[in-house]
Amino acid sequence: xxxxxxxxxxxxxxxxxxxxxxxxxxxxxxxxxxxxxxxxxxxxxxxxxxxxxxxxxxxxxxxxxxxxxxxxxxxxxxxxxxxxxxxxxxxxxxxxxxxxxxxxxxxxxxxxxxxxxxxxxxxxxxxxxxxxxxxxxxxxxxxxxxxxxxxxxxxxxxxxxxxxxxxxxxxxxxxxxxxxxxxxxxxxxxxxxxxxxxxxxxxxxxxxxxxxxxxxxxxxxxxxxxxxxxxxxxxxxxxxxxxxxxxxxxxxxxxxxxxxxxxxxxxxxxxxxxxxxxxxxxxxxxxxxxxxxxxxxxxxxxxxxxxxxxxxxxxxxxxxxxxxxxxxxxxxxxxxxxxxxxxxxxxxxxxxxxxxxxxxxxxxxxxxxxxxxxxxxxxxxxxxxxxxxxxxxxxxxxxxxxxxxxxxxxxxxxxxxxxxxxxxxxxxxxxxxxxxxxxxxxxxxxxxxxxxxxxxxxxxxxxxxxxxxxxxxxxxxxxxxxxxxxxxxxxxxxxxxxxxxxxxxxxxxxxxxxxxxxxxxxxxxxxxxxxxxxxxxxxxxxxxxxxxxxxxxxxxxxxxxxxxxxxxxxxxxxxxxxxxxxxxxxxxxxxxxxxxxxxxxxxxxxxxxxxxxxxxxxxxxxxxxxxxxxxxxxxxxxxxxxxxxxxxxxxxxxxxxxxxxxxxxxxxxxxxxxxxxxxx
DNA sequence: CGTCCTCGAGGTCA
DNA sequence: CTCGAGGACG
Numbered sequence: 103x104x105x106x107x108x109x110x111x112x113x114x115x116x117x118x119x120x121x122x123x124x125x126x127x128x129x130x131x132x133x134x135x136x137x138x139x140x141x142x143x144x145x146x147x148x149x150x151x152x153x154x155x156x157x158x159x160x161x162x163x164x165x166x167x168x169x170x171x172x173x174x175x176x177x178x179x180x181x182x183x184x185x186x187x188x189x190x191x192x193x194x195x196x197x198x199x200x201x202x203x204x205x206x207x208x209x210x211x212x213x214x215x216x217x218x219x220x221x222x223x224x225x226x227x228x229x230x231x232x233x234x235x236x237x238x239x240x241x242x243x244x245x246x247x248x249x250x251x252x253x254x255x256x257x258x259x260x261x262x263x264x265x266x267x268x269x270x271x272x273x274x275x276x277x278x279x280x281x282x283x284x285x286x287x288x289x290x291x292x293x294x295x296x297x298x299x300x301x302x303x304x305x306x307x308x309x310x311x312x313x314x315x316x317x318x319x320x321x322x323x324x325x326x327x328x329x330x331x332x333x334x335x336x337x338x339x340x341x342x343x344x345x346x347x348x349x350x351x352x353x354x355x356x357x358x359x360x361x362x363x364x365x366x367x368x369x370x371x372x373x374x375x376x377x378x379x380x381x382x383x384x385x386x387x388x389x390x391x392x393x394x395x396x397x398x399x400x401x402x403x404x405x406x407x408x409x410x411x412x413x414x415x416x417x418x419x420x421x422x423x424x425x426x427x428x429x430x431x432x433x434x435x436x437x438x439x440x441x442x443x444x445x446x447x448x449x450x451x452x453x454x455x456x457x458x459x460x461x462x463x464x465x466x467x468x469x470x471x472x473x474x475x476x477x478x479x480x481x482x483x484x485x486x487x488x489x490x491x492x493x494x495x496x497x498x499x500x501x502x503x504x505x506x507x508x509x510x511x512x513x514x515x516x517x518x519x520x521x522x523x524x525x526x527x528x529x530x531x532x533x534x535x536x537x538x539x540x541x542x543x544x545x546x547x548x549x550x551x552x553x554x555x556x557x558x559x560x561x562x563x564x565x566x567x568x569x570x571x572x573x574x575x576x577x578x579x580x581x582x583x584x585x586x587x588x589x590x591x592x593x594x595x596x597x598x599x600x601x602x603x604x605x606x607x608x609x610x611x612x613x614x615x616x617x618x619x620x621x622x623x624x625x626x627x628x629x630x631x632x633x634x635x636x637x638x639x640x641x642x643x644x645x646x647x648x649x650x651x652x653x654x655x656x657x658x659x660x661x662x663x664x665x666x667x668x669x670x671x672x673x674x675x676x677x678x679x680x681x682x683x684x685x686x687x688x689x690x691x692x693x694x695x696x697x698x699x700x701x702x703x704x705x706x707x708x709x710x711x712x713x714x715x716x717x718x719x720x721x722x723x724x725x726x727x728x729x730x731x732x733x734x735x736x737x738x739x740x741x742x743x744x745x746x747x748x749x750x751x752x753x754x755x756x757x758x759x760x761x762x763x764x765x766x767x768x769x770x771x772x773x774x775x776x777x778x779x780x781x782x
Numbered sequence: 783c784g785t786c787c788t789c790g791a792g793g794t795c796a
Numbered sequence: 797c798t799c800g801a802g803g804a805c806g
Contacts, residue, residue, distance in 0.1 A: 221806080222806090241804085304785085305784080305786090308805085309805080309806085312786070313785075313804095313805090314786090314787095315805095317787070395806095460784090462784075463783075463784080466783080467783085489783080492783090492806085493784075494783050562802075563802095565802095567802095596799090596801070598790065
């Protein structure tokens with residue numbers, strides 16, 4: 103055999119196998135028999151075995167990597183993975199359509215693409231030169247987990263894309279998004295196997311898929327019947343999308359490149375056709391072999407999409423239509439009260455367990471006193487529950503016909519169920535609050551909030567541990583966390599030396615989370631993550647902030663009266679000032695010196711001026727324009743007032759331009775805007 | 783909110 | 797080996 107012979111045969115086999123995979127998994131139209139496929143696959147394996155130097159990571163035989171991971175790496179998404187706005191009725195779809203017409207400044211009918219909304223977990227995939235290099239989960243939308251090794255095991259996912267006859271050709275870097283899921287029949291088969299192996303069955307396909315993708319050992323993932331479909335291509339730096347004008351073209355392109363795309367999408371003209379599609383699949387969804395929880399409606403026109411942009415949470419050009427939630431009927435055993443960190447008493451329903459939409463429900467939220475009264479929910483009632491658009495089960499109605507005669511309307515107690523102090527409900531408010539700031543329940547909740555993810559992020563300090571810390575008198579407030587000793591921790595239940603060390607290390611690193619996180623962690627009422635960030639930016643240092651007046655705080659951009667009053671009241675309290683001092687003594691970073699504080703450039707040609715954008719600019723997108731203005735010290739807002747420094751308008755400006763003219767505000771066209779940017 | 787996975791604790795047994 | 801806590805996911 104000539105030296106180049108095996109290399110050539112290996113390439114040939116891989117090409118064939120990829121082609122057969124494509125026909126089997128993507129086109130759903132096998133070219134060869136299973137036995138023929140297996141024969142080629144084995145031949146490839148044998149050749150690679152004999153010539154290890156020919157093995158490449160994108161070979162079809164290399165789906166299962168050898169090693170077990172220690173943990174997953176973090177991946178920061180190049181563009182955030184947003185969620186979608188939800189709608190639950192046809193009226194809301196019509197409203198969505200109208201909103202688009204308003205924002206676009208043109209009349210419909212618009213072209214939409216409707217896709218089934220598969221119930222799985224979202225992933226982001228990165229291909230370099232046609233080869234899969236990274237796959238990540240959604241995570242919090244900004245950063246997710248690197249689950250590449252597990253995604254590689256999905257047979258329907260190409261490790262290498264096919265680039266012949268592709269127009270436009272594959273870009274060097276391609277980023278796509280899709281959904282990993284398990285079919286109903288796949289779950290059934292897997293569960294049958296698990297039961298014979300003495301393992302518990304998976305409760306539902308979604309959790310089975312999510313769990314499988316987060317296994318550290320990808321050889322186990324390989325045995326799970328995971329599938330994937332792709333539905334989005336990111337513009338990325340390649341500006342590849344300039345080669346496309348429609349989402350429907352993108353879907354066809356993805357399929358040609360070798361990606362599985364759910365075939366049941368449809369191009370719709372006008373919202374009525376969208377509604378027909380939604381109706382049809384609400385009817386027919388039981389016929390599918392996979393779970394869907396709705397329909398995703400997207401504008402087809404990519405340029406129009408870009409013009410509409412996105413809010414911080416969701417794109418404005420898409421909408422998820424959710425099918426009516428399933429309901430179940432069960433008995434209400436009790437109404438328990440939970441005490442939150444502000445003392446708020448929140449009622450929760452304890453239910454006779456009942457299976458609903460993939461899980462067994464035994465608790466449900468009741469929101470507040472008024473909600474219970476409105477629906478006249480009584481202990482002992484038969485109630486209807488459903489899992490709403492989110493996942494949280496709620497009581498939707500009482501089956502009054504089944505009500506027993508001896509039940510009584512629910513009355514919320516006037517005392518805290520934990521400490522017995524008076525719980526009062528100020529007139530005009532919906533919540534009743536425990537008035538005792540030292541209520542153990544409140545203390546626990548405050549500390550738990552302090553340690554939680556968006557706050558000081560102290561891993562290992564969950565509710566169970568906090569409960570023990572407070573009950574054993576080791577911790578009375580958040581500052582006490584920083585004087586905990588290893589021996590004290592190791593003596594607690596379910597804590598050993600190892601856990602104690604880990605926790606202390608986490609507490610140590612939390613000291614340098616910075617002033618914004620710390621301020622949010624303190625849990626001042628109305629001061630959420632955003633307000634805390636603004637305050638930290640303004641003062642740099644929490645000690646410097648202590649002498650701020652309510653008026654001074656209120657002057658901060660983005661902070662209103664309510665937050666300012668709450669913040670000032672907190673700072674005026676001597677106990678809180680002591681708390682800050684104690685935190686500082688413990689070594690917690692209260693922020694940088696005021697001199698170093700980060701500020702929007704006070705210099706710059708646009709300093710201190712506020713601009714409004716309207717219409718389409720030819721040279722930049724909206725967000726680029728915003729960034730350019732901010733870099734030069736200016737600000738961007740959404741609506742025109744007499745204080746606006748200028749209205750920058752492009753093609754097809756909206757009503758904002760009219761308003762600017764009426765108010766005598768300066769109007770700036772794109773050419774002038776460019777000149778402004780240049781004078782630096 | 784419920785499910786799944788992972789980890790460490792603490793037990794049993796060799 | 798079993799248990800429970802904690803974190804991720806929808």
